[in-house]
Amino acid sequence: MNLDAVRTFVAVADAGQFQEAAAGLSVTQQAVSKRVAALEKDLGVRLFTRTARGARLTIDGQAFLPHARALLRAGERAAASVRPGSRALRVDVIGRRLAPADLLRDFHRAHPGTELDVVTLFDADAAIAAVRSGTIDASFRAVTLPARRLPDGVEATPVHDEPIQLLTGPAHALATARAVAPGRLAGHRIWMPGLVAGTEWAAFYDDLAAAFGLTIEATGPDFGTEPLLDTIAGSSVLATFVGEQTRMVWPAEHDLRRVPLHDPTPVYPHSLIWRSDNPHPALTTLRDHLRSARPRHRGAGVWTPEWAR
Incomplete structure (x- = not known):
């Protein structure tokens, strides 16, 4: 369904006039009429009765209005999920039943207002590439590469053993x-x-x-x-x-x-990987949380690979 047409329908319903809706949408009155007509043709019903005072919703228009509003809200949520600067913090974990997912659950309990999208990539190479490209904001992985060999702008720090x-x-x-x-x-x-x-x-x-x-x-x-x-x-x-x-x-x-x-x-060495110029505000909150959340198990009586030390 054409969301521009749905948005125009809602604007006319709220304004009660095609001309006022056109002004609010910054389009011509003719464009508003064409969009509403196309939507009515698509649905197979009349949505408005044109009167001397403007436009009045038909019974079908009244029934459609709450669903139209829901469509627009869903469209906004869908766009926000991928729009830079407004989407949820997107974090990769190695598996949804493994320790990194547990770390994220702890973070969300401590910051319930933070929106999270949790994804699962195949391995650290794929995660590092996704962080570098900006597709994801952060990843929990064991990093076998020395810090000096990470791509420019990509950082990693141990967060949990x-x-x-x-x-x-x-x-x-x-x-x-x-x-x-x-x-x-x-x-x-x-x-x-x-x-x-x-x-x-x-x-x-x-x-x-x-x-x-x-x-x-x-x-x-x-x-x-x-x-x-x-x-x-x-x-x-x-x-x-x-x-x-x-x-x-x-x-x-x-x-x-x-x-x-x-x-x-x-101990398996989980690190957080992120891009140093990522401006997402929740990324800093996540890093601060991980820094203080759990002690690391390093020292006497603990073994981890040479590349993790």
Whole structure:
């Protein structure tokens, strides 16, 4: 439906005259008449009765008016969602059940008036390119590049270190352990079919495996979280890694166990990426919130890849 025609209809309805509506829209009275006529033809009904005093809504016009106003409001919201300077803060997260989404939820609870659009891009390379182009305002990612190798104008800062846990089924040898040192996992089969070579999360787990002599298998197709949990629940030899804040739901009969890793504790390094000249006011609010929201887990007893230190 032509929104200019709908906007003209509403203007005539509010003014009660075609001439006054034309003045308010900065168009000719003839243009107003043509738009209303085209809308009436499109709808197949008369919207106004022309009188000596102006224009009076017909019964169909009265029925259409509230919907016309709703159409215009929807059009404004749609335009604002992509219009620079007025759209919601657009933030990329690696997954909607992972720690960065949790960070954003905390931010929104603290600043409920801030409008957010949450998107999910594939990897850090795609996120950095989107930040650079201005398609998104910020991204939560592990950044494997040194700061000096980021594109000009793009900045990144560590904001949250997420401890990694072992996830096992009830029959696994480590299912009842209160905590496990990463080195004790050498010889155990860690299955992570979602690892994709060249991504930042694959780089993290490659370095984790190399540091502690682990075997992480990425064999087989990745059918998603539920089939992975089904397999882990029924296996006495397979386990997987998950982030401490990863939100997962499984049937009670799976009896899956989250086992903390200590001595040292591997942490996944989440950073915020943004463009330094981005003027969105909510971006500064988000950065300030993250700076004070959560402590980072660095120091003795913690392991993270060399590129994140």
